[in-house]
Amino acid sequence: MQTWYQRDEASESDDSESDLLRALVRQELFLHYQPVVDLKSGKIIGVEALLRWNHPEGGVQLPKDFLTIAEKGGAIPSIEEWILHTACKQNKKWQEEGLCPFIVSVNISAFPLIQADLVQAVENALLDSKLEPKYLELEITEKMAMDADRTLDILFQLKRLGVSISIDDFGRGYSSLNYLKRFPIDKLKIDQPFVQHSMEDETEESVVKTIIGMAKNLRLQVVAEGVETQEQLVFLQQNLCDAAQGHLISKPVSAERLVEIYTRVQEIVPDKGIGPDQIEQLRKREAFSQARLELSEALKNQQGMTFKFVKLENRYIHTLCEGELMNRMGILSEQIVGKELIEILDPAEAARKTNYYERAWNGEQYVNYEGYINGVNYIAALRPIYQSGKVKEVIASCVDITELKKTEEALRASEAKYRLIAENMSDIIVVLDQGGIITYMSPAVSSVLGVTPEELQDQHILNFILPKEKEKVHQAVEEMIEWKLPKQLSFSSTHRNGSKVILEAKGTPVLDSQGEVQQIILIIRNITAQVHAEEFLRKIDRLAAVGHLAAGVAHEIRNPVTSIKGFVQLLKQDHGKQEYFDIMLAEFQQLENILREFVFLTQERSSSYEQVSVGTILDNVMAHLQEKSLHHKIKIDLTGEQEIIIWCDPTQIRQLFINILSNSIEAMPNGGMIQVSVLPEGHDKVMIRIVDEGCGMSEERLKRLGEPFYSTKEKGTGLGLMISYKIMEYHQGYIHFSSEPQQGTTVEVVFPLDKVRSAT
CATH class of the missing domain: 3.30.450.20 (PAS domain)
Structure with a gap:
């Protein structure tokens, strides 16, 4: 009697297919998951789902033991569809258990990708599990590119679902740049043998470096498979590989075991690899080298010519000269680099061009001149390059204008117009x-x-x-x-x-x-100033609503009067309690404040204007509010160009900032910081920006600011803000509020420096 592993190959194919299908029904198939970690942070960014079969006779088997023969039959599509559903459901479960979301990768063989309805199967798995598509990755093999015409359409359909696609075991097979450019691929996974032999075989090491470099140029992520030693890990980090998986990090484990080792896995890279700072330095160095290489190639292949020079001991020495225009001029880079003009040109031409060099070196931004070398007319545009506030070098771009000399006058006229527009257009x-x-x-x-x-x-x-x-x-x-x-x-x-x-x-x-x-x-x-000014004018128009204002004032006055009347009656009965007098005095004070604010709104423009610095006014305001700010545990920080002089009524402007800062203080019951900044706005305006950390306001409340008797305070009348708007109207400036709930409020007060004086 034969055992399960002694059957001949002819019968094994049919039996394996049937056994696998029965295994699905009997739930003998299960998945293990191998973590993929980021090589910079060490965080788990994904897991690869790996099929296992708990054979009733042979025990746990790996895919290589049974899938090769089974691929000849029709069991693979059913198995891979089961893997898709199981992996997606498990990933969704991990997320619901509180694990930081990561990608689950599922291997897709060439057979079902081409023959079966894979797109529908993937869509069903996502819908069934409620997993977001961005957390599913499909791994395909290089040999699938051999049938690119059919494969390409299916891959694009999958990408439209929102899943990512990677090439598994890259380097083992087809490895064509053509399909890498055509296919919608997100990631390459370097085949295990290359990684495992990279420390002992220079050829394998070069292959790994080449794959990483190629992937970077194609804007693809790179994952190294089969990482088993610390040396391999460091080697991959030093060559800027993005991620890795392998036994050094974790063997494939059950879903439950992954949760148990989740934290420990994320400590492997920090413990055994190089630090994030060193990796960042390597990335910056690589990016810089790549940028220099690309720049060099670009300069060599450009139709024009680019050169640079520096000033050393009062001599202008060329440090670069590249471009196709040099070929038409019949000159070589070696004839220019390291030399000054007098070594290249005749004395008169060298002296003429030195003048332009000097102007550019002194910081002039638009320096152009025309030149002529070996039958080629060209125009050069010089531009200074700064470092730490000083000119470090000058770069020049040259264009061939030989064919345009017949229209030289028209060119000069156009150039003059262009420069005039470019330099003066706001x-x-x-x-x-x-x-x-x-x-x-x-x-x-x-x-x-x-x-x-x-x-x-x-x-x-x-x-x-x-x-x-x-x-x-x-x-x-x-x-x-x-x-x-x-x-x-x-x-x-x-x-x-x-x-x-x-x-x-x-x-x-x-x-x-x-x-x-x-x-x-x-x-x-x-159009910021225009929009804010229009918004401010709309608020000012509300001041014309005299009827509304009068009704509001009458209502506000009636309340304290009614209270006073009631307390007077109580005094007759109770012969006067102290608390009654206190309440009456408070109501009288409220009544007096309302009347004073109302009277201000009816006053004409002040004539008490004088020159005063913004800092002087703000210092006075902060001193006035010191006790209030200390009581509320508020710190007010004043920065900026406080010496800017404005022409104003200091008393009104002081009241303006008292109103605004008082509102900010009262909006921060738990204390905090108020930032006051004085900022120049061009050459004719100054902005005072006040930023608090208070409760903020909704958009609807912002729209109503400035309305009579609309206030965010329990006993506020809204007249204080109306007065602030009126003050800014007198000074031909504007106020703009911006805020979001729980995000604080920003108030921008803008004074036009040149218009206020003339208005008075």
Whole structure:
């Protein structure tokens, strides 16, 4: 009688297939999970689901013992569908138990991917388990790329579901760059033998390094399989591999055991590997080297020419010269680098160009000159490069203009107009490619957002737009591309100093010769002051509601009068208790405050204007509020350019800031910090920004600020804020409030420095 492992191969295939299907029914199949950890932080970022068979006669078997023969039959699709459902349900269960969410990886063989309805099976598994698609990864093999035409469509369908896709055992088989570029792949998993032999075989070491480098260039993640030693771990970290799995980290374990060792697994990399800081340094060094290499290649292949120079002992020495234009000029890099102009050109031409070099070295931003070498006319644009506030070097870009000499006068006229516009235009000019990436940003962005054009170069347009408005801008860009028509929109961004900036943009699509959108040009204008001023004027208009105001005042006066009347009657009966007098005095005080505020609103503009520094006023206000702020455990921090002089009525402005800071103090019952900053706004305005850590306000409450008798305080009248608005109207400035519940409140008070004097 034969045992289960003694059957001949002919019968084994059919029997294995039947046995596996019966094993599914009898629940003999189960999964183990092997953790995948991040090689920088050590955190578990995923697990690989691995099939096991608890054979009734042979005990626990690995897939290599039974799947090879079973693949000839039809059992594999059913098994892999079971694995999908089981792995997804288990991952969802881990999340519900409180584990930090990570990805579960499931191996998919070539057979069902091509023949079976894998996409539907994956979708069913996700729906059944309620697992988010981003937490499922499908591992395919390299040999699947051999049938790329059928495989590619299925992979794109899977990507549309939201799952990620990795290449398992990479390096073992096909390894074609062609399919790596075509396929929607997220990750490469380096085959185990390469990792395990990398410490003893230089060829295997080179393969691992090559795979990591190739993946980085293709923007793919890299996972190393089979990590068994500390030396292998450190080697992978030093070569910037992203993640790893293997027996050094953990063997495949049951779902329950994974929960038990979860914390210990995450300590392996910190204990046995190199630290995150060292890895970050390696990443920065690698990025820098890659950037230098790419820059060098780009400079060599450019149609024009780029050169750089530095100033050493009053001599301008060239440190770089690259570009295809050099070939047309008949010169070599060796003839330029390390030399000064007098060694390259005749004395007269060297002296002429030295003048331009000197201007650029002294910090002039737009230095252009024309030159002529060996029959080639060119124009050079010089730009100084700064480091620690000083010019470190000057870089020049050269363009061939030989064919344009016939239209030299027109070119000069156009150049003059262009420079005039570019240097004086306050609007931002932005050029986007079809993907929304910024390919050009005009210098005006520095004054509007406080950042340089270089910081936004090659960034997505959505990166400097507030989160809640990203979808609106994204949709506008998509509509311009689809309809090929201009569009106007407004959105908000953040200045480097933290203030909110409101922008208005006119977008125009630029079409290529085939009528397709090649670029989008945006003309962006800063309308923050305009919007805030309009908002302020709307609030000021409310002051004209005399009827409403009078009714409110009558109501507010009636309340304390009624109280006083009642207490007078009580005095007649009780012959006067002290607490009655205290309450009456408080009500009289409230009545007096209301009347004083109401009288202020009816007064004409003050004529007591004088020059005073913002810091002097704020120091006085802070001294006045010192006792109140100490009582509420509030610290007020004053920073900025306090010496800025404004032309104002100091008494009114002092009252203005007392009102605002008092509101901030009262909004922070548990104490905290109030930040007061004095900031110049261009050359003609000054902003005083007050930021508290209080309870904040909803958008609906913000809209009602400044209305008569609308207050956030229990006994407030709202007149204090109305007075503040009136004061700013007198001084031709404005106040702007921004706030969110539990996020504090920011108040921006803006004075126009040059207009207040003339208004008086």
